[in-house]
Amino acid sequence: MKLLPVVVIIFTTLSASAQIKLPALKPSSSVKPDVEKVAKDYYQNFSDIKGDTIMQTTATIEFQSKVIPAGALESTITKYAEPNSYSWQATMIQTEDFKEAASKYKQYYRQLNGATLSFYDKTSYKLTGNYDIPDEDRSFASSILELDAKNRALQLFKVEIALNYSFPQWTVKIMIYEKIADENMRPSAFYLK
Numbered sequence: 429m430k431l432l433p434v435v436v437i438i439f440t441t442l443s444a445s446a447q448i449k450l451p452a453l454k455p456s457s458s459v460k461p462d463v464e465k466v467a468k469d470y471y472q473n474f475s476d477i478k479g480d481t482i483m484q485t486t487a488t489i490e491f492q493s494k495v496i497p498a499g500a501l502e503s504t505i506t507k508y509a510e511p512n513s514y515s516w517q518a519t520m521i522q523t524e525d526f527k528e529a530a531s532k533y534k535q536y537y538r539q540l541n542g543a544t545l546s547f548y549d550k551t552s553y554k555l556t557g558n559y560d561i562p563d564e565d566r567s568f569a570s571s572i573l574e575l576d577a578k579n580r581a582l583q584l585f586k587v588e589i590a591l592n593y594s595f596p597q598w599t600v601k602i603m604i605y606e607k608i609a610d611e612n613m614r615p616s617a618f619y620l621k
Contacts, residue, residue: 459520459536459602460543462497463587466516466604467545470585473514474505493518497602515605522599529598530562530569533591536602537571540587545575553577555587567593584608 469476479492482504493503493516503518521532537559546552557573573587584606592599 458539459497460539462495464545465495468548513606517601517603520600522597524597526564532600536589562591
């Protein structure tokens with residue numbers, strides 16, 4: 429009978445110590461690590477993160493992206509025929525609530541503006557850009573971030589956080605692409621057909 433109180437005390441002690449919560453490692457809610465993964469693969473035309481083909485037209489091929497930021501609804505890569513280039517995009521939220529969409533738009537801007545991205549060749553650059561303040565009376569807002577790169581090839585690299593309204597909902601996207609200046613684009617035979 430003396431054994432029973434000892435077992436109860438040991439069980440109670442173990443049970444109480446099991447209730448102590450250790451700080452759990454929460455997955456990062458920042459999109460920065462995923463944007464950096466995409467940036468590292470950008471100049472290889474996203475070859476390491478390109479998934480299955482979703483759709484193909486004469487002008488584009490759309491692929492599933494293997495990098496899908498936490499909470500994103502979808503993530504795709506698009507290959508354009510003219511100019512021969514690629515873009516990556518993640519649809520982060522779709523909602524009828526403007527305030528919720530605007531809050532997420534601002535959150536992603538804050539996470540990425542001032543962030544340092546490392547590329548495949550181990551070089552690091554800081555992303556910066558102006559915040560386009562969203563307004564419910566306007567159907568879009570777009571904040572474009574650029575690298576502080578002296579490397580001429582990286583001057584075309586852009587990260588865009590966009591808020592768009594298409595009835596009945598607001599959509600927030602993060603996009604990575606190469607922006608060729610409009611004056612440097614020439615009509616090609618592709619577009620003249």
